[in-house]
Amino acid sequence: MKCRICGKPAVIKLRAHNIALCPEHFVEFVQKQTAKAIKHYKMFEKEDHIAVAVSGGKDSLALLDILTELGYKVSAFYIDLGIKHMDYSKTSKEKAQAFCEKKGVKCLVYSLPEMFGMGIDEAARKSRRTPCSLCGMTKRYLMNVAARDLEADVIATGHNLDDQAAALFANLMRWDVSYLAKGYPVLPAEHGFPKKVKPLVFLTEREIAAYAIVRGIDYVRYECPHSEGARFLVYKEHLNAIENMSPGTKRRFYQGYTENIWRFQIESPDQCEKKDEEESPMKPCKICGMPTAAEDGICSFCRFWRPDEVKKIKGQE
Amino acid sequence: MITVKINGEERQMPAKGTIRTLAVDLGLNPETVLFVVNGMLQTEDYRLQDGDEVEVVSVVSGG
Ligand SMILES: [Zn+2]
Ligand SMILES: [Zn+2]
Numbered sequence: 597m598k599c600r601i602c603g604k605p606a607v608i609k610l611r612a613h614n615i616a617l618c619p620e621h622f623v624e625f626v627q628k629q630t631a632k633a634i635k636h637y638k639m640f641e642k643e644d645h646i647a648v649a650v651s652g653g654k655d656s657l658a659l660l661d662i663l664t665e666l667g668y669k670v671s672a673f674y675i676d677l678g679i680k681h682m683d684y685s686k687t688s689k690e691k692a693q694a695f696c697e698k699k700g701v702k703c704l705v706y707s708l709p710e711m712f713g714m715g716i717d718e719a720a721r722k723s724r725r726t727p728c729s730l731c732g733m734t735k736r737y738l739m740n741v742a743a744r745d746l747e748a749d750v751i752a753t754g755h756n757l758d759d760q761a762a763a764l765f766a767n768l769m770r771w772d773v774s775y776l777a778k779g780y781p782v783l784p785a786e787h788g789f790p791k792k793v794k795p796l797v798f799l800t801e802r803e804i805a806a807y808a809i810v811r812g813i814d815y816v817r818y819e820c821p822h823s824e825g826a827r828f829l830v831y832k833e834h835l836n837a838i839e840n841m842s843p844g845t846k847r848r849f850y851q852g853y854t855e856n857i858w859r860f861q862i863e864s865p866d867q868c869e870k871k872d873e874e875e876s877p878m879k880p881c882k883i884c885g886m887p888t889a890a891e892d893g894i895c896s897f898c899r900f901w902r903p904d905e906v907k908k909i910k911g912q913e
Numbered sequence: 914m915i916t917v918k919i920n921g922e923e924r925q926m927p928a929k930g931t932i933r934t935l936a937v938d939l940g941l942n943p944e945t946v947l948f949v950v951n952g953m954l955q956t957e958d959y960r961l962q963d964g965d966e967v968e969v970v971s972v973v974s975g976g
């Protein structure tokens with residue numbers, strides 16, 4: 597197979613786009629698709645400062661690489677969950693930090709074991725919560741802290757087309773309308789929290805993995821042992837079976853949804869009534885100062901982790 | 914027949930076999946894998962040679 601653009605030997609065929617590309621033109625393709633998504637969904641502008649959440653996996657490291665290559669002003673942060681299984685946290689942190697250093701990007705590390713003396717597994721065991729629910733809450737909070745500490749305008753995460761399409765598929769199957777109203781790749785700044793964006797939504801996992809290989813990005817190949825997303829695996833599998841028969845399906849499915857999302861954002865009479873009663877104003881958390889709607893004025897992060905000193909919640913370079 | 918190494922394990926294949934035939938043999942959906950042959954990413958029409966070392970990279974991740 598030959599590259600559609602230059603005729604040199606191709607390294608990948610993209611059936612959804614009906615092209616084969618050489619390494620050079622494939623890299624260009626991936627970067628262009630990312631730039632297109634950023635523009636299409638109005639994610640950010642050239643002068644914005646972007647905080648990239650890096651996990652050591654292929655998606656977030658590819659995202660960091662692409663954004664720096666496109667000339668954006670980028671910083672990174674890594675959340676160390678202290679997962680000991682197969683040295684998951686240790687290895688992924690090393691890969692994330694090594695790549696940031698290679699790219700000359702500042703990376704702040706927020707380490708649960710260092711801040712609170714325990715990782716997510718131990719904390720989950722003690723509180724009898726599932727590691728994934730605790731992890732979700734903790735990561736959402738620390739992401740906002742990282743954006744504040746880095747003085748970033750927007751937080752970017754490595755979610756790709758497969759992640760978004762699988763979540764959409766799963767939530768459609770359950771008619772989870774509250775999800776369907778907010779599955780857009782851009783979440784606007786709200787209640788004092790920064791804007792959050794997913795610039796890789798035009799790219800499949802296969803394209804991103806190929807990009808990481810071609811660019812020589814060293815990423816963690818294995819997964820978080822809990823991987824909440826594992827519940828999406830069956831949806832990914834089915835979508836890929838359809839994609840194999842009809843290339844381009846995943847993209848049409850997700851992009852069509854983003855064009856029709858307003859249909860899910862109309863509130864039912866029921867919801868309008870509830871809203872009038874429930875709307876509680878955001879105020880700064882009594883312990884850490886981050887915005888919270890909790891009635892007792894203590895955010896869910898502080899209620900769980902009980903930082904004895906607010907100074908402790910900080911990233912290390 | 915030729916002998917190739919798939920993720921470190923030796924496997925016999927008919928001569929003139931391609932990555933596409935290998936993917937079919939292994940029952941893999943081409944949308945979910947990449948093939949790195951002797952360190953280089955290759956398209957599915959690549960004709961495997963005796964002694965090739967193939968890494969099958971699964972691209973599907975949990976979350
Ligand atoms: Zn080319
Ligand atoms: Zn708090």
